[in-house]
Amino acid sequence: MELYSGYINKLVDELAALPGIGSKSAQRLAFHLINMPQDKVERLAKVMTEAKANVRYCSQCYTLTDSDICPICAKSNRNKRMIMVVENTRDLAAYEKTQKYEGVYHVLHGAISPMIGIGPGDIKIKELVERCAGDVDEVILATNSSLEGETTAMYISKLIKPMGIKVTRIASGVPVGGDLEYIDEVTLSRALDGRLEM
């Protein structure tokens, strides 16, 4: 894109390198930013660098937070003996929104994926095992139901079960409101296997 000036080209290139932003969106965003008031652009730039500089891992559950201990781990009414293992902070947030979970979390920051060279040592599994050495009743594996998520769940299960801790996996099945006709066979057979008495 040598049609734009140097500054615009640079901005379009930087934006297009972000995930989910294609070349057309990057152009639209770039022109939006250029048309925004100067102070708003500066505020956005500041918020970005500040978030990057100040956000770190919770020393207990490894979620991204800006204090030593995240708000969830800091709450006295959460059950610290129940740990839900998730792949990332967005998954944690998704479960928090349900307002149904009373325990705490452990954020792995990824899943085992030999295809792209991510091994057990690259995600926060060692840290989970260390936490499990304390007083823990149950570890709920809530990694994604993708190949990587399943592999990670299996791997963790094999490490934690011998420690005498109950290890559970969230159910797979037909999503609520889902139409059977459009659901893949693997999900359907999982839903069958996981059937519960009514």
Place this chain on the structure above:
Amino acid sequence: MELYSGYINKLVDELAALPGIGSKSAQRLAFHLINMPQDKVERLAKVMTEAKANVRYCSQCYTLTDSDICPICAKSNRNKRMIMVVENTRDLAAYEKTQKYEGVYHVLHGAISPMIGIGPGDIKIKELVERCAGDVDEVILATNSSLEGETTAMYISKLIKPMGIKVTRIASGVPVGGDLEYIDEVTLSRALDGRLEM
């Protein structure tokens, strides 16, 4: 979203305010930014503020550029007597990519839209009329074929034609590769009206 820390929430909110970025994308982007190396985040922030600070209007065609005169107006081999009127710099770029146009441009930065309170005085129409006082043979109206674009084209045509300048409008019709079956009636009837002898 009070699930995240203050810095993350602020970043998500800022990103979600950008066009075409919903709440989910904003979260994905925010975590991507936080996981990026510090120097890359700082570079993106710098490129944003620099683009905003340095980009201005070309003094001739009003496209966004970083010098007094844009590269297109500065080129000696472009026909300065032919002006294509477009709504914004992205539309200019779209036409430049065709490599078929030898004239220069005039960027309006919008279109007349009484619905959202944009009148002729809010876009660069006065500047176009001033340019037409010079040596101009033809003004090609390449505003969008939306209601606003058509209104703007009509308005400009009425101003410029009496100055003895040829005013043309780019053709509407079936897009190349388009399947007639899926094209709306207005486009189809425009395509019929604009038919050319083979």
